[in-house]
Amino acid sequence: MDAHTSNIESIDITKIREEFPILLRKISGQPIAYFDNAATSQKPLSVINAISEYYETINSNVHRGIHTLSEEATEAYENSREKVRRFINAQSSGEIVFTKGTTDGINLVASSFGTNVVGEGDEVIISEMEHHSNLVPWQNLCESRRAKLKYIPVNDKGELMMDEFRTMINEKTKLISVVYVSNSLGTVNPISEIIEIAHSFNIPVLVDAAQAAPHMKIDVSTLDCDFLAFSGHKMYGPTGIGILYGKEKHLESMPPYQFGGEMIKSVTYDNTVFNVLPYKFEAGTPNIAGAIVLGTAVDFMERLGHENIHNREMELLAHANKLFSEIGDIRIIGTAENKTSLISFIINGIHPYDTGSILDNFGIAVRTGFHCTQPLIEQRFKLPGTVRASFAFYNTFEEIDRLAAGIRKVKSMLL
Amino acid sequence: MTETKTIRQKEDQITDDFSLFDDWMSKYEYIIELGKKLPLIDETYRNESYEVKGCQSKVWLNAELKDGLLYYKADSDAVITKGIISLLIEVLSGNKPEDILNADMDFINKIGLKEHLSPNRANGLNAMINKMKNFALKYSGENVN
Incomplete structure (x- = not known):
């Protein structure tokens, strides 16, 4: 059985996305890819x-x-x-x-x-x-x-x-x-x-x-x-x-x-x-x-069901991890065995702020900085900040593809 | 000679330069190039007392008065930020403190930079300008004396 497909079917993503009007917004002329869910999630129409x-x-x-x-x-x-x-x-x-x-x-x-x-x-x-x-x-x-x-x-x-x-x-x-x-x-x-x-x-x-x-x-x-x-x-x-x-x-x-x-x-x-x-x-x-x-x-x-949400988000995380590993020059901060659908990273040699600024112009919303955990990022991991992409079930594989393409572009502009 | 240009003329020059770019990406690439070229501030100034508060990236800024004119030096750990400061320095550095205080910095809106800055980042930009003007304020007093 193809678990990948069956899980997508258990939440009809196209249909559920229609319940989130904000996902139709365009930023810098492009459909928003919202990856700041750990800061706050978007709201469905029922809410x-x-x-x-x-x-x-x-x-x-x-x-x-x-x-x-x-x-x-x-x-x-x-x-x-x-x-x-x-x-x-x-x-x-x-x-x-x-x-x-x-x-x-x-x-x-x-x-x-x-x-x-x-x-x-x-x-x-x-x-x-x-x-x-x-x-x-x-x-x-x-x-x-x-x-x-x-x-x-x-x-x-x-x-x-x-x-x-x-x-x-x-x-x-x-x-x-x-x-x-x-x-x-x-x-x-x-x-x-x-x-x-x-x-x-x-x-x-x-x-x-x-x-x-x-x-x-x-x-x-x-x-x-x-x-x-x-x-x-x-x-x-x-x-x-x-x-x-x-x-x-x-x-x-x-x-x-x-x-x-x-x-x-x-x-x-x-x-x-x-x-x-x-x-x-x-x-x-x-x-x-x-x-x-x-x-x-x-x-x-x-x-939606906790299990459906979990399964969908783990698929998104796996997809992002796979694409990130192919890009190179990326260091992921937080590689625990047991993780939620979130990737904190830095592109080697590039300040997180620069990465975030450029991604925003592609309509990609990520968080940069300390994420309100300054001692962890600065004292423990000795970093000036990280870029954080946090996924919710309503994110799509295509949006993550755009994130990966955006990161490649950031690299070509800044390295 | 850049030394003879007024603040307004320098602003107009930058506005003209930016009008040649037809998309934000070329503008960013130009700012990134400027950032890479910005002369580094002396290591002794890379500390908290020279830090510009309100920026997500670290920014250090110092100014020195020579023959009645104010000269800025700055650095940042982020390239885009450096590029933006580089523009500010290009416009303001080498002028009388009084002229710096009177500069409206309108070129930032004209080159379409602010529309690509989130409010958080625009705050950082304002913080940089404020710090530069604060130096001018400090030295304009000394100048009068």
């Missing part, structure tokens, strides 16, 4: 339409009105939370906190849980491949608590060095926060193993799942992670909405992160009784439209 539908039909504030619109908005908002709970297989919807995005979720844990459990002389472990959003909050926490931040080292292939990790844990380790999938290398980390090791020492683990959510099935019950954060906009949903999953026992023990409306049960001039989970962590009027439409994005991904 785009659901945003206006919300404002056209049920817009009102949630949880407080007794009128019909408010009840309908509240119902849609809570239905979406339930969809997300199912999507990541959490135990209860009280464990699903709507946030602004992954960064917001991690900051919430660092501020609230972190301040609770990390004291002077304690240690927090993250890895060398963290996005700034899973690095700076911990740097800040450790600085203010006079604690130590330790980094799991990364090998030359861009994989976590697990033997080193095992030796880093000690009685002072209070928290481990690790990225599921690296946004700049594509590495899929052995997150179950990390959690298992951490738990054998009774240490809680936060998983940054921003890059995992668009590509793979996340199951927080099987993973047994203590916290997990991801963003809507990388998984075909709107910007400004994300999810923080936290085990109920942790969320219960944590102080609120922000204070105001929504997160209270009762207020007197003397004191306040905080609301129950998850509302304790949702101060102020939430991003109602975003939260509801995140549910639409979940529906979209489930309609």
